Amino acid sequence: MSTVRANGLSVHVEQLAPADADAGRHGAAPTAVLIHGLTTDTLASWYLTLAQPLAANRLRVIMYDLRGHGHTERPPAGYAFDDFVNDLAALLAALDVTGPIHLFGNSFGGTIAIGYAVRHPGRVAAIAAIESSPPTATWFARVAQQLEHAAAYLPLDHALAEIRAERGELASRRARTAREVLAATSLVRDLPASRLPAEESIAAIDCPVLWVYGGDSPVVGMVPEARRLLPRARFVTVPGQRHSLLVDRPGAVRDIVLSWLREECGLPVGLPNITGFSGHDGQDQPSAPATAH
Template sequence: MTVLRANGITLHTQRLDPVDPSRDGPARPTAVLIHGMASDTMASWYFTLAEPLARAGFPTLLYDLRGHGRSERPATGYALDDFVDDLEALLAGSGVTGPILLFGNSFGGTIAFGYAARRPERVAGVVAVESSPPTPEWMRRVAERLHRVAARLPQEGALAGIGARRGPTAARRAADTGRFLADTSITEELPASRLPSTEALAALRCPVLCLYGARSPMVDLAEAVRDLLPQTRVAVLPDQRHSVLVDAPEAVRRHVFAWLTEQCGLGTTTTAAPTTGQPDDRPPHPTTVP
């Protein structure tokens, strides 16, 4: 386990170096993979896209968000700016100084857009899976879901029901999510976050890829994202839900590598199978909060 002190807390991180760093062509941007909120961890990226990116020549950095996985869980500090501050400090502490490609699953995409609005000169592109920039409507949905989950998990039989439907690992993660929501100020702080201005978000010029599941309630945000960021390519995956990253990783990889080639000018192939080692355990299914 690799830990790094960043922004006053300890973050669990994982770095995958390019398999062939001597390959011809210009150096690749560093791919930074950011997971979603509550029951998610870096595992959702580790088992789906991290190794294929490294095999394609991208230095790849993953981490558990504050309060998640093996990272420290402070009682407070859960506004959007705190998560963006963590990312900025993590990059500095990891020695990442060049351009970056940001990948965000669910709320991780919102952190990616928040960072891009703050440091647009550093971001070569954004891939957001089942996500949105930090607009008031998106944050309203996040707040609604946080409060719904916080109210449901303590109810009698809730964890047993999750275990019966999804297995013991899901029940353990749900229990940890319940503790996270009860022991921290996230349900109050995150909805009250200061958001980047619409002007700052609209000024982003980097390529953007947004992936949605056709059966997810998040897909109706695609039009608003394209209105805000016209350069966005949107791909809707048939029959998929909010957990599309975990449920359809091969389809996600195809879209990502095609976009890297066509929109970012980074010629790539995706021949690698996902990682079989285990930094923690298998990715949660599904993520709890958008």
């Protein structure tokens, strides 16, 4: 396990070198930074899904645990949106990443990616966001509601047992992690009170942007707002999938992302044959028909 000091925190970081060793010399390899979501998520969701396909396509891959999550330090306070964006900027500086970066965000990780691009437009080559939204008041109200519900429900004695019975052991373990994060930090208070970027600054983002949604996820309802702000972005929906799209259908996400990197970002990527590439259930995940809109 690797840790880096960034923005005053000890941050857990994992990196994958490009499959072609020569590609990483002299900073030639493009860099992919993978940002996970809040409370139940960690960098492991990327490590088990998209990280290896990106590295196999000659990208330098950087994954990290957000503040308060996984193996990164958990301060009791400091969970406003700016804190998460500042952490990303400080981490890239600590790792001496100076060239353009490709940002990948799952859920709130995509929101952080947009926030970083607003502040550092010249540093971002492209953004791929899965089950996410730009940092708008509508999205933050939705996130706040979910955090408040989780903070009230998860401490109940029967909560984890109910989640285990309905959604399985993995969901129960992730809910336990969320309960610990919410109990030990000011996330529920800090995030809804965040200062948000102006919509004009979001609309000014001019790099390629990809939005991927599960067709049965409530987050797909954010598409109209995201399209209003970033009308040139590509929007793809995977039918029958929920908010856990990334970990439930990594093969589908992989195919969508790699096609977009090739077609919209000009990277020479393909669909690699990766030994051991699997989803959380240990089974290879075939691609699912997806709808672009």
